[in-house]
Each structure stands twice: as C-alpha cells, then as structure tokens.
Amino acid sequence: MKKENENDDLGQLFEKFENQWDIHEMNPDHQIDFLNKLNNKPKKKKNFAGWAIAASIAVLLGISLFYKNIAEKPKELKFASKETKRTDSIFSILIENELVKLKEKNSPENEQIINDALKQMKVFDADYEKIIKEVQKNGENKQIIYAMISNLQTRISFLQTVLQRIEENENLKNTSDEKTL
The missing domain is CATH 1.20.5 (Single alpha-helices involved in coiled-coils or other helix-helix interfaces)
Structure with missing residues (x-):
C-alpha cells in the first residue's frame, strides 16, 4: 500500500511541476564538445x-x-657548568672587543700585521674547538678548564700585544714625520 501512495504522490508532484521542466534536448554533439573542453582545459598542477x-x-x-x-x-658549551659558560662568555666578549679595535686600525701600513694576527687567531680558535670537543667528550676536569682559560687569556694577550705594536708603529711614523718637517 505504501508503494501505491508513493506513486500517487510522485505522480502529483510531476503534474504540479509539469510546465517547469527543461524539455530542451541536448545538441547531438554535446558529448564531443564536452570531451574537447575537458581535454583542452589548461593544467594548473604544473x-x-x-x-x-x-x-x-x-x-x-x-x-x-x-x-x-x-x-x-x-664556542657551544652545552655540557659545561654555569661557571664555565660564564667564564667563556666574559672572555669571548673581551676577545670580540679587542678584534673590533684591531679591525678599526686597518690601514695600508697595518694591513700585513692585521692579516697575520687574524691568521694566528684562527689557530687559537682551532685549538679552542679541540678543547670544547674534549669538554663535551670527557666532561669538565681541572686540566681541560685550565687549557680553556689559558687559550682565552692567550688570545686576549695576543690581541693586546698586536694593538700595542700597531700603536707604536703609528707613533713612530708620526714622530718621524714631524722631524722631517
């Protein structure tokens, strides 16, 4: 019985909207046109x-x-104690300040001295890297900490000596220039 009621309801629905249906037939070439458009569609994936x-x-x-x-x-001291990190940080700041002073003194007369000093600093840096690797590998002990601090002190002392030599050369040049006048 339900099917008969459903068919009647459907029939009434079709009758109600009978004049509103799109009854135009498709162009016989519609499928071909559709496939052409589909094939000619630009590929956006590329x-x-x-x-x-x-x-x-x-x-x-x-x-x-x-x-x-x-x-x-x-200078990454991931495995070091707070005191070691703090010591490294303080010395590193002092070394950076000395390097800035050294680079400010760059002139044609001082160029060779500065280049040699920077090469020597690379040697000190390589030694320092070895010390840091040793700290990471074996942990902190007095000998390694002493070697680290000694390297940092040597670098600062070296840079101060180089700066002192440059200033002496500049003073010597200035005094010799004054005497020739």
Missing part, C-alpha cells in the same frame, strides 16, 4: 608543482644556512 619545488628549495637552502651557521660556532 604551475603549482613549480612553485612547490621552488618553495622546497628555498626552505632547504634556509635550513642548510641555518645549520651551517650553528656548526661554525665552536
């Missing part, structure tokens, strides 16, 4: 793929530069 590749390269480049900068910092 464009997104290009952007995705470019973005991936940019991200990888950024990450590699970030990790390269981290790897270049030999």
Whole structure:
C-alpha cells in the first residue's frame, strides 16, 4: 500500500511541476564538445608543482644556512657548568672587543700585521674547538678548564700585544714625520 501512495504522490508532484521542466534536448554533439573542453582545459598542477619545488628549495637552502651557521660556532658549551659558560662568555666578549679595535686600525701600513694576527687567531680558535670537543667528550676536569682559560687569556694577550705594536708603529711614523718637517 505504501508503494501505491508513493506513486500517487510522485505522480502529483510531476503534474504540479509539469510546465517547469527543461524539455530542451541536448545538441547531438554535446558529448564531443564536452570531451574537447575537458581535454583542452589548461593544467594548473604544473604551475603549482613549480612553485612547490621552488618553495622546497628555498626552505632547504634556509635550513642548510641555518645549520651551517650553528656548526661554525665552536664556542657551544652545552655540557659545561654555569661557571664555565660564564667564564667563556666574559672572555669571548673581551676577545670580540679587542678584534673590533684591531679591525678599526686597518690601514695600508697595518694591513700585513692585521692579516697575520687574524691568521694566528684562527689557530687559537682551532685549538679552542679541540678543547670544547674534549669538554663535551670527557666532561669538565681541572686540566681541560685550565687549557680553556689559558687559550682565552692567550688570545686576549695576543690581541693586546698586536694593538700595542700597531700603536707604536703609528707613533713612530708620526714622530718621524714631524722631524722631517
């Protein structure tokens, strides 16, 4: 019985909307036109793929530069005590200040002295890296801490000596220039 009622209801619904139906027949070539449009549709995926590749390269480049900068910092004292980190920090600031002073003195007369000093500083830095690796590998002990502090003191002393020599050379040049006048 339900089916008869449903069929009657459906029949009434069709009669109600009888004049509102779209009765136009499709063009016989409609399927061919549709397939042509589908095949000729521009492919947007290639464009997104290009952007995705470019973005991936940019991200990888950024990450590699970030990790390269981290790897270049030999003064990471992750496993050291607070006192050791504090000592390293203080000495590092003093060394950086001396390096700034040294670079400010750069002139044609001092260029060779400064270049030699910077080469020697690279040697000290390499030694310091070895000390830091030793701290990370074996932990802190008196000998390693002494070697670390000794390296830092040597660097500061070396930079102060170089700056003193440069000033002596400048003073000597100024006094010899005054005598020739």
